[in-house]
Amino acid sequence: MTQAAVVDTKNVNRSYFTEEHIMFRDSLRRFLEKEAVPYFDQWEEERLVPRSFWKKMGKNGFICPWVDEEYGGLGADFIFTIILNEELGRIGAGLGGVGIHSSIVAPYINNFGTEEQKKKYLPGCISGDIVTAIAMTEPGAGSDLAAISTTAIKDGDSYIINGQKTFISNGIQSDLIVVVAKTDPKANPAHKGISLFLVESDTPGFSRGRKLKKVGMHSQDTAELVFEDVKVPATSLLGEEGKGFYHLMKELQQERILSAIGSQVAAEDMLNMTLDYVKERTAFGNPISKFQNTQFKLAEMATHVQLGRTLVDDLIVKHMEGKDIYKEVSMAKWWISDNTRKMAPECMQLHGGYGYMEEYKIARRYRDVAVAPIYAGSNEIMKTIIAKSLGL
Incomplete structure (x- = not known):
């Protein structure tokens, strides 16, 4: 092997x-x-x-x-x-x-x-x-979900939605959007006033803003969404009114497992393509895989990648068993995404100048992994969750 x-x-x-x-x-x-x-x-x-x-x-x-x-x-x-x-x-x-x-x-x-x-x-x-999207993030509210300003005010048998969302994946192509909005803007604490709505893209008052130009993940369309007096029937409420925050939290364990897996797959791919490259590329009459620096770098990365795979596979099984692994999932999300981001420039370096060329996949991986410690809850938020679970 x-x-x-x-x-x-x-x-x-x-x-x-x-x-x-x-x-x-x-x-x-x-x-x-x-x-x-x-x-x-x-x-x-x-x-x-x-x-x-x-x-x-x-x-x-x-x-x-x-x-x-x-x-x-x-x-x-x-x-x-x-x-x-x-x-x-x-x-x-x-x-x-x-x-x-x-x-x-x-x-x-x-x-x-x-x-x-x-x-x-x-x-x-x-x-x-x-095609669906979920509209949570706003220009002034990212990880602090309770700070959203989009509102959905009851009006008879309808709700009127007003607000703006940004960084929405599938934002350009989406036909149906799960919109996070405040049905009670005066709720204290604020998260108790949050609800979820299903909004179809042809609803009057809904529009798409810019198709955002990202550093990486180019083919995943990402956009701004605008809601101007968007009137939806009460039947568009998803789940219970005022329980939107809790609905979101309930789904985050699975979302963060998937986020960790995405980073893990990228790390495995970068390691394997770099292993192949260093065995083929020669310098000073030898494959660069024979240089001690190359061997040490790849030995370290292979160890980290194996640790990440062992961790996510364990969490997959526990999640399927219905166990509460919120702390462990937060650990996996931050550690694996952080490790993958650190690996990217190391793998690019071992590709030399070719690694900076678009025709080499490592260049795309280098761009794409940069966002992993940010989305699905920033790594700083993950550490805050872990700290709380430790009684800190």
């Missing part, structure tokens, strides 16, 4: 994988090799994954496989979600919008929606006909 194979889960069947998991992974991998890999550079240039790809994903049963069969899903377990996010991540972080839709936004509809809401939206989420 080569050193790469030790840390490369792409070709390893983990203990909790069943035959069905392996078949799903292999089928998805073949699909992505055919339908994503040849076009991914073009999507990065265009800064958008086309809707045709979403629909092909849906047609093949790769979106929202966890949804119950009565709504058109496979009724699959959490491992299918893990596989989906890992395989998308191996192609490139720019495909993360599909994972956000399938693994983060759609579960809000499934877990907190009424039967009518689930029947109306989940089949389209599965087929790729409906």
Whole structure:
């Protein structure tokens, strides 16, 4: 077994994988090799994954496989979600919008929606006909969710939504947005006045602002969203009024596991491509893999990557068992994303000047991983959560 194979889960069947998991992974991998890999550079240039790809994903049963069969899903377990996010991540972080839709936004509809809401939206989420987004972050409110200023004021049998959102993944293409707004702006504490709403993109008063130009993750469209007297029926309320903050917190354990997995996959990919490169590249008559500095750097990175994989695999099993691992998930999210960000320049350095060229994947990874310690709750917030769990 080569050193790469030790840390490369792409070709390893983990203990909790069943035959069905392996078949799903292999089928998805073949699909992505055919339908994503040849076009991914073009999507990065265009800064958008086309809707045709979403629909092909849906047609093949790769979106929202966890949804119950009565709504058109496979009724699959959490491992299918893990596989989906890992395989998308191996192609490139720019495909993360599909994972956000399938693994983060759609579960809000499934877990907190009424039967009518689930029947109306989940089949389209599965087929790729409906692309979803979640609108939390605002120009003046990021990790401090209680500080949002978007309001949803009751008006008879309707709510009137006003506010602005930013950094919204799938913001350009979204057909359905889960909007976080304050139904009671005077609530004390403030988070008790937060509610969630389902807003369709053709609702009068809703508009999209700029398509944001990011440092990395170019093909994942990200936008500003504007709500100007957007009138939605009371039936658009998702979950209970005033319980939006608690609904969001309930889903964060899974979201942060997926965030940690995204960083882990990037770390594994960077390590493996660097191992391959240093064995092929020569300097002073020898492969640069024979230099002690190269060996020490890669030995350290391989150790960190293996530790990260062991940690996330343990958390996956515990999450499926229904255990409360909020502290451990916070640890994984910050440590793995921080390690991955530190690895990126080291791997680029070992590629030399070629690592700075766009045709080498390490350049894209270098850009993409920079945001990992920021989204899904900044790493500083993760450390605050960990500190509180320690009684500090």
